Amino acid sequence: MNMNVDWEQRIDWAAVRKHRLQRVVDEIKANDLDAVAFTKLDTIRYAISFRSVFSLWFHGNRYILIITRDGKVKFLVASGCYERVKTSMPWITDFVAFPFVMLHGVKIVQDAFKQLGLLNAKVGLDMLPFNVFSEMQRTMPNVKFQDGTPVIDKARRIKHPDEIKAIRLAAEIVDIGMETVMSMNKPGVTEMEISAAASYAMNLAGSEETPYMPLVCSGDHGTIGYRFPTDKRLRNGELLYSDCGAAVLNGYQGDIARTTVVGGKATNEQKKIYRCMVDMLLTGQNSVRAGVSTAEIAQACQGAADKVGLGQYTYLGIVGHGIGTDIHEAPSIGDKVGEGEAVEHLIENEVICLEPGILLPGIGGGHVENMILVKKNGCEPLTKTAFDDRLLE
Amino acid sequence: MNMNVDWEQRIDWAAVRKHRLQRVVDEIKANDLDAVAFTKLDTIRYAISFRSVFSLWFHGNRYILIITRDGKVKFLVASGCYERVKTSMPWITDFVAFPFVMLHGVKIVQDAFKQLGLLNAKVGLDMLPFNVFSEMQRTMPNVKFQDGTPVIDKARRIKHPDEIKAIRLAAEIVDIGMETVMSMNKPGVTEMEISAAASYAMNLAGSEETPYMPLVCSGDHGTIGYRFPTDKRLRNGELLYSDCGAAVLNGYQGDIARTTVVGGKATNEQKKIYRCMVDMLLTGQNSVRAGVSTAEIAQACQGAADKVGLGQYTYLGIVGHGIGTDIHEAPSIGDKVGEGEAVEHLIENEVICLEPGILLPGIGGGHVENMILVKKNGCEPLTKTAFDDRLLE
Numbered sequence A, B: 001m002n003m004n005v006d007w008e009q010r011i012d013w014a015a016v017r018k019h020r021l022q023r024v025v026d027e028i029k030a031n032d033l034d035a036v037a038f039t040k041l042d043t044i045r046y047a048i049s050f051r052s053v054f055s056l057w058f059h060g061n062r063y064i065l066i067i068t069r070d071g072k073v074k075f076l077v078a079s080g081c082y083e084r085v086k087t088s089m090p091w092i093t094d095f096v097a098f099p100f101v102m103l104h105g106v107k108i109v110q111d112a113f114k115q116l117g118l119l120n121a122k123v124g125l126d127m128l129p130f131n132v133f134s135e136m137q138r139t140m141p142n143v144k145f146q147d148g149t150p151v152i153d154k155a156r157r158i159k160h161p162d163e164i165k166a167i168r169l170a171a172e173i174v175d176i177g178m179e180t181v182m183s184m185n186k187p188g189v190t191e192m193e194i195s196a197a198a199s200y201a202m203n204l205a206g207s208e209e210t211p212y213m214p215l216v217c218s219g220d221h222g223t224i225g226y227r228f229p230t231d232k233r234l235r236n237g238e239l240l241y242s243d244c245g246a247a248v249l250n251g252y253q254g255d256i257a258r259t260t261v262v263g264g265k266a267t268n269e270q271k272k273i274y275r276c277m278v279d280m281l282l283t284g285q286n287s288v289r290a291g292v293s294t295a296e297i298a299q300a301c302q303g304a305a306d307k308v309g310l311g312q313y314t315y316l317g318i319v320g321h322g323i324g325t326d327i328h329e330a331p332s333i334g335d336k337v338g339e340g341e342a343v344e345h346l347i348e349n350e351v352i353c354l355e356p357g358i359l360l361p362g363i364g365g366g367h368v369e370n371m372i373l374v375k376k377n378g379c380e381p382l383t384k385t386a387f388d389d390r391l392l393e
Helices: A013-030 A041-048 A079-088 A102-115 A130-139 A147-158 A161-183 A191-206 A218-221 A269-286 A293-306 B012-030 B041-048 B079-088 B104-116 B132-139 B147-158 B162-183 B191-204 B219-224 B268-287 B294-307
Strands: A035-038 A064-068 A073-078 A095-098 A122-125 A127-129 A146-147 A217-218 A239-243 A248-250 A252-254 A257-261 A321-324 A329-333 A350-355 A357-361 A364-367 A370-374 A379-381 B036-039 B063-070 B073-078 B095-098 B122-125 B127-129 B144-147 B215-218 B239-243 B246-247 B251-255 B255-262 B318-323 B327-331 B351-354 B359-360 B364-367 B370-374 B378-381
Touching: A013 A147, A013 A161, A035 A147, A041 A073, A041 A130, A064 A102, A064 B036, A073 A079, A073 A102, A079 A095, A079 B127, A095 A102, A095 A130, A095 B147, A102 A127, A102 A130, A102 A218, A102 B079, A127 A130, A127 A329, A130 A146, A130 B132, A146 A147, A147 A329, A147 B364, A161 A191, A161 A239, A161 A252, A161 A257, A161 B215, A161 B318, A191 A217, A191 A239, A191 B191, A217 A218, A218 A357, A218 A364, A239 A269, A239 A364, A252 B132, A252 B268, A257 A269, A257 B239, A269 A293, A269 A357, A269 A370, A269 B219, A269 B268, A293 A329, A293 A364, A293 B239, A329 A350, A350 B239, A357 B073, B012 B036, B012 B041, B012 B147, B012 B162, B036 B041, B036 B147, B041 B063, B063 B104, B073 B104, B079 B095, B095 B104, B104 B132, B127 B132, B132 B144, B144 B251, B144 B268, B147 B255, B147 B327, B162 B239, B162 B246, B162 B251, B162 B255, B191 B215, B191 B239, B191 B351, B215 B219, B219 B359, B219 B364, B239 B268, B239 B351, B255 B268, B255 B364, B268 B294, B268 B351, B268 B364, B268 B370, B294 B318, B294 B327
Parallel strands: A035 A122, A073 A095, A122 A146, B036 B122, B073 B095, B122 B144
Antiparallel strands: A035 A064, A064 A073, A127 B127, A217 A239, A239 A257, A248 A252, A321 A329, A321 A350, A350 A370, A357 A364, A370 A379, B036 B063, B063 B073, B215 B239, B239 B255, B246 B251, B318 B327, B318 B351, B351 B370, B359 B364, B370 B378
16 A cells, blocks of 8 residues: 555645645644744654654754745755755755754754744744754844744644545554554563564554554553563463554554453453443543544543542543644643643544553553544544453453 | 573663762763753663653653752653552652643642752753743743753763673674674565564564664665665665664664675675775774774774765765764764864763765665774774675675
8 A cells, every 4th residue: 555656546645745734834824923943853744744864862853844934944954864855855945954963053043044034033943952942042032932832733633635544554554563462462472572573563564663662561560551561471361451553654653552361261350440441442432523622532431430430540641642643643632640631622534542541550451542533423443453352251 | 681680790770870870960060050850861761760651752752850969859750651660660769740741741840840949040951842941931930941961961971881781782782683684685675674674683682672763775775875764675786775773772772884785796886885984984993092082083984985085975964973872972973064063082981883874876875883882092893793795805
């Protein structure tokens, strides 16, 4: 499905690119900004299809993308990626090489701002090194820097039909990863052997990278939330929890979680936990439709746990999130910490993930998660890996 | 080598942790700060051995680590990781759950600053969402925020002997990845098949994650700098370039690059390019010792290319970098763009990577890269994969 052919209509990437850039420009205007200067990699990828080799782990960030309200695009690109842009991305026409340590490139940022007429403008920012921001503000005192994140958060939620095609493919890839986990589930195998095999299978199935190793947690390890695969070996009768986010297909991410039992039969307590998680997911899923609020969905999930007396053991973090060119996009669903979530209303054709979890120390736990396409009067789960019948009987 | 045993002295992680936290505190004092508030994942890992599940791709960052000049540590941890810290990291004693969207947690940051007596302090920052910084400054107007990156850049360069042991192991893992690349080098195999196999081999060998898929670029693709593996198939006689950074062992990264020829014999032009790259690496390597400046090393590499008339085709970016808990740490060596590099002098027992490249469009190219331990009067390469004799003959 990924190959480029002329004898069959597949994903129209040019149309997707045009849609996404227009969405950003629309939101620059809606947020009353003159321009945005974005450094987050998922944001840059969304706006101009640029895939970064240098992540935020490399001394900070290495790219700045400037987009003006009249649709001009200027890209300050890490020197290591300069030739790749020049050679293979003809739609990026205005770009300059950027140094390795971002602070050493502030003069280049100034030149770009000057050239684009932004020295007295309102410019939205996302995330950047503090020293770079300070130096930009010091050397361009008349620029009014503002929060640019609403621009990208809102732009991404309205998906082009061909974006949804790409997300469907990402869902197929994480199903392949999860089937790999299930096929290796037996006593004596290490968590890392399963995780590495799932990652490998997803790469061969079309996932371009492994943003994080599939989480594979067995036994009591499954009760401490998100935890990495280790050299712990699976034991008969334990619960095994796996989260196979994320696969990446041309930037679009996949995300799935399942819980199962290792080897033999499940205990009644394990069945209770598992049924509760699946009920939370299905109840939440049944509440999804265009217009519903994120608070209602979170309450639906929590209600299913409260009903069987496990409400206090639900996972501390969020219960769901949008998904697209970032593994977690807006909206966040059901945050329990701090000021909590900003309540949003779902939009037709956006894609969310729901991932309720029960963490019951001493017994076990985990998560179950689906990617879900929001429809006018309901929804469609995009991930299809079966739930464990032994735990549901 | 990774398992924890009591009958053999291996890496003393408690000693490493103590050393690293003390290094940060020393540099907080040396930089005349009262505290730092760090959000970069590699920095947090260095200071307190915390491994993050949420990367900077998730709406921005999700953790803030505050360290004061008298060594107090307070950790604002993403809710998803809260149970893991509580259950398995007894050395982190002061921590609170943080919400999914960082902006919704600024009140928690304020409480922490107040509790630590930092409301009138000089606090160093690294990288954070602009909206969070703005809100922190607005709600804590008497805090003097400053650039905190020199603290971590300098702290990390002085390595504990047990850190060097860990880096040696990371080097062994990337050698395994590179041997996997070499063993799969034949016509008809896709770049991605090789990359995925190398990643898988490194995971099974102890690499805890795949920060980016091993770069595998064949033929003319090798001439456009850092480029991702694709469905392109290797062809007889092409140059094949691979960069198997990064493996990760308890946070310590490995990094290696090699270039080879696919199938049959190499052309004289290919040999010339390859000999030049290897000469650049070995000449640079021979110049490494404690006290030498990064500028001298960069000049040594460039000089080897100039000597054979290929000086204009050297890779645009840097020629080398420090390595440790970040894949690229300070110092940067030989940046050609912007204000260029900040010249530094190497320190005994720090570890750097040199990775000279030649990119000759129409002919081919690539990089070769070693991890190198800096010694008092010379150096020791830590990566051992052989160069291709067919290209050197």
